[in-house]
Amino acid sequence: MADFNKVDLNLLRVFQAVLEEKSLTRAGQRLGLSQPAISYALGRLRALFDDPLFVRTPEGMAPTSAAERLADPVGRAIAAAREALRHGEPFDPATSSREFRLSMSDIGEQVFLPAICEKLQQLAPQVRIAAEPVPLTGVEEKLRLGQLDFAIGNLPALKPITKYASLFNEEYACMTRKRPGLPARRITRERFQDMLHVAVASTDSSHLLIDETLRASGLYRRVALRVPHFTVVPQILQRTDWMVTLPRGVAEIFNESGQFLIYPLPVEIAHFESTIHWHDLYDGDEGNRWFREFVIQTVHHP
Numbered sequence: 569m570a571d572f573n574k575v576d577l578n579l580l581r582v583f584q585a586v587l588e589e590k591s592l593t594r595a596g597q598r599l600g601l602s603q604p605a606i607s608y609a610l611g612r613l614r615a616l617f618d619d620p621l622f623v624r625t626p627e628g629m630a631p632t633s634a635a636e637r638l639a640d641p642v643g644r645a646i647a648a649a650r651e652a653l654r655h656g657e658p659f660d661p662a663t664s665s666r667e668f669r670l671s672m673s674d675i676g677e678q679v680f681l682p683a684i685c686e687k688l689q690q691l692a693p694q695v696r697i698a699a700e701p702v703p704l705t706g707v708e709e710k711l712r713l714g715q716l717d718f719a720i721g722n723l724p725a726l727k728p729i730t731k732y733a734s735l736f737n738e739e740y741a742c743m744t745r746k747r748p749g750l751p752a753r754r755i756t757r758e759r760f761q762d763m764l765h766v767a768v769a770s771t772d773s774s775h776l777l778i779d780e781t782l783r784a785s786g787l788y789r790r791v792a793l794r795v796p797h798f799t800v801v802p803q804i805l806q807r808t809d810w811m812v813t814l815p816r817g818v819a820e821i822f823n824e825s826g827q828f829l830i831y832p833l834p835v836e837i838a839h840f841e842s843t844i845h846w847h848d849l850y851d852g853d854e855g856n857r858w859f860r861e862f863v864i865q866t867v868h869h870p
Contacts, residue, residue, distance in 0.1 A: 577649075579616065580642050582609040586621075587639055588715070590628030640709075647714035647849070659854035661692035661862075668695065668859050671702040671710070671719040674797040675818055679842075680720055680867055687866045695859075711847040717856060719845040720863070730845040733860065735868050737839045740778070741816040743828045745805050750829055757787060757834040764792035766801055766812040778813055778837070785835040789813075802828075815840075 585595035586606070596606040614621055619634040631639070659666075672680060677699055688695055702710055702719070708729050710716040719726060726732065742760065744750070751759075767779070767789065779789060792810055795801070801812050802822045814822075819830045844863055850856045 575616065576612070579609055579613050580646060582606060583613055583621070583635075583638065583642055584646055586610065586629055587631055587635065590630070592629065640713075643709075643713035643715070647712070650714050659858055661695060661858055663694065664692060664855065665694040665696065666855050667698055668717045668855075669698045669700070669715070671700060671707055671716050672721050673701055674799050675815070676721045676842075678798070678821060679815075679817060680863075683866050684863060687862070691862065707845070708847075711845065712849060714850070717846065717850070718860065718863070720842070722840045722842055723845060724841075726845045727843070731848050731851055732843045732845040733864055735842040735844060735864060737841050738815045738817055739839050740813055740833055740837050741819050741830050742811050742813045742833055743805065743819045743822065743830050744811040745809060746827055746829050747809070751831075752829075753831070755831040755834055760811070760834050761787060761790070763790070763809070763811045765789040766804055766810050767791045767794045768798050768801065768812065768814070769794065769796050781837050782835065787835050 581599060582595065582601075585598050586592065589595045589598060592603050592606045592610070595601075596603050599606070601609075610622065617634060617638070620632055621635045621638075622629040622631055624630075681697075681699060685697070688697070702716060704723065704725060707716065707719045707723070707726060711719065711730060719730075720735070722738075723732075742755065744763070782789060792808075793804065795804075798814065798818065801814070804810065805812060805828060813833065816830070819828070822828065823830060844860055846856060846860055
């Protein structure tokens with residue numbers, strides 16, 4: 569066992585950076601170190617743990633089984649050190665250059681980020697945001713390890729294991745290209761079922777349940793296209809007679825130019841709740857508290 573007093577704890581930062589970046593070059597850029605310095609640190613880590621830790625593959629530096637076992641305790645140690653350094657530290661949004669890391673789906677970015685960035689520019693001009701989609705199964709761990717600050721979206725599975733606050737409730741609607749022959753206000757079950765649809769497999773959980781909910785009401789979608797995100801949907805609808813089911817607020821964002829018709833669904837689907845989540849470990853952190861209250865005030869509506 570290595571003598572703790574003789575271990576350079578900066579090596580743990582290198583370990584975590586290589587683990588997450590899967591590249592010595594990117595790890596060095598992240599830490600402000602040259603690639604030779606990262607290589608030297610990795611050599612010391614290998615000697616310390618008596619294991620290669622990372623091996624080169626076509627996909628980048630892959631962790632060994634020993635590195636995978638080390639990932640969690642090293643991450644917890646770094647998160648604890650980061651939290652200790654921030655303990656009692658005043659947070660001034662007007663002067664802070666802190667970066668807040670957010671996990672949200674592509675549709676979450678469209679709904680939340682414009683308003684957040686607009687307001688942030690006014691209140692905290694030097695604060696930075698890093699948005700990334702994290703698989704739901706990995707969100708709690710990244711929040712706990714301090715690798716994420718917040719997760720935002722329709723995330724009911726996180727409610728029992730994180731702190732959270734409600735942002736708003738939303739309903740689903742359907743949308744198609746405006747053209748002659750369509751009703752002005754409502755669409756019938758028969759017309760909805762006769763049309764071809766775009767199905768979106770978003771990471772927000774409620775979108776995955778649409779077909780199941782529709783089937784429970786005796787309604788089926790004839791799916792012409794399945795896509796993993798909403799970004800391309802407006803361009804698809806502009807060029808087809810297809811329809812998409814999506815949150816009404818997103819439909820209204822897509823329809824700023826007025827080229828689409830938005831209808832209530834011909835069956836009742838329960839509203840869903842958008843929430844912001846953070847880990848209990850950082851509940852008392854001043855910056856964390858300021859940012860989550862800022863997000864709630866910025867995007868909340870009854």
